[in-house]
Amino acid sequence: MEQVLETARGTGARGACPIPGREDRADCYFAAVATALAAHLDDFDDTHLESGNVHAGSVAMAATLGPGLLHRVSGPRYLAAFAIGCETMFRTGMALAPAHHEEGWQPSATVGPMASALACGLVLGLDRAPLTHAMALAASQPLGHRESFGTPAKALHPGLAAGSGILAALLARRGVEVDPLVFETRGGFFDALARRHHPEEVVSGLGQRWELLRNTYKPYPCGVVCHPAIDAALLIRQSLGSREPIAGVEIRCHALVTELVDRPQPDDGLQARFSVQHGVAAALLWGAAGLDEYEDRRVRDKEVRALRALTSLRVEPTFHREQAEVVVTLAAGRQFARQVKGARGSLERPLSEPDLTAKLEALTRRHLPGRAREIEAAVRSLKEAPDLDRLVQALTPPTPR
């Protein structure tokens, strides 16, 4: 985050747009880049599973917060733009899923630009024609390769997606026009991004069925495919009782786990977010897999390294992606096994209100200590708020950092 802000200063990106959790302000492009990056950096943000794990909140918030504040939009208008931005990301992601994600793209960054353009355009009050041009221009610049997973660039992708959408909306507002057929034309957006795609998903039931209501919230700050195994490991931890030495851990899982998060010895917290071995080891060793357990120093802890080294993965062809089994073998020979068929935080087992409040407190602890309730109240009041002042105030530290 510091490096992004240093880059903003180095490239002269001065402006009045807020960056949640920071005293710094920047122009609306760089503020959006920094906002979405921060929202996604811990891999703890919202996830829509059927769209190939699209994380829409980071992009939609970044696309609307700065422009919404500067243009003095009302809370309801902001919420509508935010919701439509999220819905656009989910539906476009579903049109590309699952091939797009499987081939190696990061869907939040490929479908993010056009959703950002639409959300920002709605905040700016654009009508249909410029909105179309803004979306088409933004759609011509999808980005984000999964090769970046485990590096800071992964979180930069949604930031850049949000920034490019804002810019497209501002250009369209000035009368810039581009070919709107980039989505469906041969060799266009869908063809370039997935060998198999289903564009009809974008419009099927649009306005009647809201995918936003099927968005999910993570209990652990790591790749969502790790979650069933972490759940299982936490259940075993409750049974283990005394700290008997562990001789081996086997994670039986869906094939996506080995594809996405098989990283036996991560070097730092970012890499650990894509290591199911770390998530399970943390759960078994410390009884938790929260933000603290993904700190760099915890990831490099000698004991957790040793436990990860004893962990193996086995793909179970019959398992669905919400399913995992963890088998722990103690040095004394006893075995503990737990299977989970629906992870915490999934649609089937959504987080409770107290869970969500606790998550907000954890997320705000570092930069906005004691602000969780104020932020929650400001968000809940948006549906009647005349502007975004209260929200931005709640998100801004009281003194210069």
Next chain:
Amino acid sequence: MTAPPPATRILAAFAAGPLSAGNPAERATEVVGASLGGSLLGTTSPEAMRALVVFSEFGSTPQATILGPGRRAGVAWAARANALAASWVGMGDLQPVLGLRFGPSVVPAALAVAELNQLTVQRLREAVAVGLEVACRLASALGYAHAGRGWEPSCTCGAVGAAAAAGRLADLDQESMTAAIALAATQASGLAAAGREATSLLHARAAAVGVESAFLARSGFTAARAAIEGRRGMNALMAGEGRFDLLADGLGELWQMDSLIFNPHDCEARCHPAIELARRLPRAGQEIQEVVLEAPAVFLTHLDRPRPESMEEARESLQHQMALALLGSGGASAGDALASIRGRVRLVASPRGEGPVRLTVIQRGGRRWSLSAPELQLTSAGTWQGMPARLEAALPPTQFGTWHRIWERLRGPGGLSVASVIAS
């Protein structure tokens, strides 16, 4: 399976390392000159200015100059604005085999950073040579398959080249340069289907990506070390058949960018390889029975316009450009003959949908000639010599005067600062 060579780090080592004495500084200077001319020309277009005004409102710290208006903006925004204008009219450098243009991305990125850092013209030349070489090498490695998947390589590879050029001017070491190139590769974007106006905006984006990637890397931001060659990297997702030998062989000794030409034809860049071929064939005029042009499928998708109805469409019509080239001088005014030959041009997707471009002309009586793009040699029409006169004809007198003053200083010994040259 054999692991691919570490393409990202190979390019970074080249971009951050010392240059051989034989580096093509002269060609780099010419590409800078052409790009500056393009930037000035682009600002005479009201449509381009609409976008340029938006860019100039960003980055309120005046760090680098937007050519034409002369206004100063943040370094990435100045690069973006100059790139948009340079790309708008389509006059400038050309990679003749693939029909690509890297100058509009690489030069504005380098120019803005050189101006901000008060660097010399010589440093600018070197950085531009490096940036163009990185873009050329990467485009060669990704091959026709990259465009075949719908991407505009001028913008995708241009972004990586721009990062290399900007990174060299930001004094990045090899490790940081790897991050800069990796950051640009994972952001490389631009769909060819977006159309001409969008393509100029994508060139602009590529220049800004280059600057921002270099600055992020200088701040310590990191990215995937195998961003280009990795299993989920740029080649795998956007091309698929990475010829990394073309990327690495002779890098630093044999300069692909030295074979860039300056597009002598007023049309879409991807028409140029076919035009160059057509100009080498005998003038057969009415004797032509059929013209068969084999080209990558993506060329045909966007340039298959047998009956263009406007000058703009004619610029993007392979059939029209073939007819013009085959008729030679006077072809533009030979209305019926032009339409007749256009109707006899048959476009065929290359085997496997990729290159190279191959042209066959069949005369009445069955005589035939055939040429393909790798046989192409630089023609006098594509050298720098004709460019100043073309710019003089295209630019308003005051703009041409500005260009000429800058050009005279650019091609000098190289000790002047870029900032002073731009201020002139």
